[in-house]
Amino acid sequence: MPKIVIFSDAGMSAESGINTFRDHDGLWENHKIEDVATPQAWQRNPELVQRFYNARRKSVLEAQPNLAHQLIAKIQDFAECDVITQNIDDLHERAGSRHVLHLHGNIRLAKSSAPGAQYSETFYPVQGWELNLQRDKCPLGYPLRPHVVWFGEAVPAYKHAIQLVQDADIFIVIGSSLVVCPVAGLIHEIPATCEAYYIDPKADHLRVPKQYHLIPQTATQGMQMLFTQLKERFPNKT
Ligand SMILES: NC(=O)c1ccc[n+]([C@@H]2O[C@H](COP(=O)([O-])OP(=O)(O)OC[C@H]3O[C@@H](n4cnc5c(N)ncnc54)[C@H](O)[C@@H]3O)[C@@H](O)[C@H]2O)c1
Incomplete structure (x- = not known):
């Protein structure tokens, strides 16, 4: 075979x-990639990053x-x-x-945002489309982040x-x-x-x-x- x-x-x-990213003038759903898909973006504004990937997850769930x-x-x-x-x-x-x-990575999964947990093999299935910074946390108390490899990782x-x-x-x-x-x-x-x-x-x-x-x-x-x-x-x- x-x-x-x-x-x-x-x-x-x-x-x-x-949508692809590169076919839309380097904007992914109206965002510059460095504002939403880098570890620095998460440090700067986790709410924006979480919201961006929640929207991506929603569109993935709606797609066939x-x-x-x-x-x-x-x-x-x-x-x-x-x-x-x-x-x-x-x-x-x-x-x-x-x-x-x-x-x-896979947007249907989440992982811990604890320092050093970036390459952990522990993943959490995301129920539905939304991860919530206050509600969804790892056992150590850190918010869950999407299981995606960001630029620079x-x-x-x-x-x-x-x-x-x-x-x-x-x-x-x-x-x-x-x-x-x-x-x-x-x-x-x-x-x-x-x-x-x-x-x-x-x-x-x-x-x-x-x-x-x-x-x-x-x-x-x-x-x-x-x-x-x-x-x-x-x-x-x-
Ligand atoms: N569906 C997804 O999960 C998704 C979507 C967008 C971006 N991303 C992530 O962001 C990264 C960068 O994204 P990007 O958009 O720069 O990727 P990319 O570098 O792969 O560029 C998109 C490519 O798709 C081609 N393309 C456009 N329409 C097509 C079609 N109908 N059939 C076949 N090819 C077509 C374009 O010519 C271009 O070469 C990706 O590697 C991925 O990790 C993921």
Whole structure:
């Protein structure tokens, strides 16, 4: 069975109605990223940061997986399929993908904001869309913060991601400008024999090495085309 590894980023969920950041003049839902997605922002104004991510969580809960998420889940019928995502939404899981590695965290989870707890493996599921600074606290009494990796923070899952990519027969990058760390490095980790694809309306070889086949389309258009090809090549495992 072939090993297919997907890397998805903000463009993957655009057709589910969740806006990307880089396509909106560097504003994410009208906020400058440094005001809401850095450890300094949390120190300065935790209310604003909590409110911003509460709104993101609400829109994730209201969104549905799109056709591209669904087709990626169907790849599991004929291949081993790992999904590495920089998205903080859970649309891959809701579409049925069983192996999803979140590099930038998962907005449906919270963690402690205690000093040093940044890389703790203790997560708290968020009920509904709202985390409340006064109400929702860790056992030590610190407010819970969203489980997201902010700009300037390390990405603990990156090592695992590299292992997955280095073992891929087929690697598919979807909806990424490829400038946000750590994916900028990840795309160079594929083996020389790996078949690689890059689906993004702005796909070009300035962003990826020549080894990548370009599919300059949206996530749903590109995945429909690629899925049909893959399905013809690999019979179902059942
Ligand atoms: N859904 C989410 O969870 C979500 C959404 C926005 C941002 N973020 C977080 O913020 C970080 C930075 O966000 P960003 O927007 O700069 O990401 P990014 O660097 O991946 O840029 C967005 C990319 O999506 C592409 N795109 C736009 N519409 C598309 C479509 N319909 N199909 C396929 N590709 C499409 C754009 O051409 C661009 O290359 C992300 O890595 C992520 O961690 C998460």
